[in-house]
Amino acid sequence: MKSFTFSNRFTTALWSSLLCASILCGSSAFAASFDFASRTDTLPPGGTGESAWDTFTPYTWTVDGITVTATARNLANSQSRFVYADANNAGLGVCTTLSGGASTGARSSFSNICNPSNDDNITKNDVLDLVFSEVVTIDVLTLVNGSHGTSFTGDFGVAVDFLGTPTSILDYTHLLAQHNVVNPGLLTGTTFSFIANATISGTESNSRQLYVNAITANAPVPEPSTMILLGSGLVGLIGYRMKTTKA
Numbered sequence: 001m002k003s004f005t006f007s008n009r010f011t012t013a014l015w016s017s018l019l020c021a022s023i024l025c026g027s028s029a030f031a032a033s034f035d036f037a038s039r040t041d042t043l044p045p046g047g048t049g050e051s052a053w054d055t056f057t058p059y060t061w062t063v064d065g066i067t068v069t070a071t072a073r074n075l076a077n078s079q080s081r082f083v084y085a086d087a088n089n090a091g092l093g094v095c096t097t098l099s100g101g102a103s104t105g106a107r108s109s110f111s112n113i114c115n116p117s118n119d120d121n122i123t124k125n126d127v128l129d130l131v132f133s134e135v136v137t138i139d140v141l142t143l144v145n146g147s148h149g150t151s152f153t154g155d156f157g158v159a160v161d162f163l164g165t166p167t168s169i170l171d172y173t174h175l176l177a178q179h180n181v182v183n184p185g186l187l188t189g190t191t192f193s194f195i196a197n198a199t200i201s202g203t204e205s206n207s208r209q210l211y212v213n214a215i216t217a218n219a220p221v222p223e224p225s226t227m228i229l230l231g232s233g234l235v236g237l238i239g240y241r242m243k244t245t246k247a
Helices: 002-025 036-040 197-201 224-246
Strands: 030-034 051-053 059-063 066-074 080-086 091-095 126-144 155-160 173-176 187-195 211-219
Touching: 030 059, 036 080, 036 091, 036 211, 066 091, 066 211, 091 126, 155 197
Parallel strands: none
Antiparallel strands: 030 211, 051 080, 059 066, 066 080, 066 126, 080 091, 091 211, 126 187, 126 211, 155 173, 155 187
């Protein structure tokens, strides 16, 4: 009788675990907020200040266990460019050439080190690549234009998990960017490549350029089928335990 009581307790504990797991499985996705503008507008150690990064010192940031790495390049010839964190509520852009003597990495300053200073956003032929450490869905994307404003002309482009490296405008999905907050919803993957309307239209202006100001990224919830398989296995263990105990 004591053994059978233990088996009942064993069964109850396992069913409780399964119930908890099923509740967790049904929970909503967890959102990680990457506010690039605020991080730039804060000096180290809490932020980066106005800074630039290259392939040797890449821009990386981990929020709630999700890491994003940013790199930049030229769409026409794939040559590397600098990821640029621009201050005063801008965010991440692209810079072709740094000022003489400027170094990469976070800086305790808000001084512009891009040469010329107005080439620090995503403009004609610039590509900003953001790679996440796991599959995420971008629910909200906040942009600002070349003058740190909220009005845009035309579309911007995003290539999501493209097979290979996006090398032409045709590789990009065009999204409307007449305002600074975009709700793409279906942008799911690990790699997101951004181009500005200046590249799409071939026309330069502040309203056709952009900075990636902030991103809200959701990690997907566990597959329900995974929990079903786990539950089936545990139920089998319960039955086996009860059978051997009664014997």
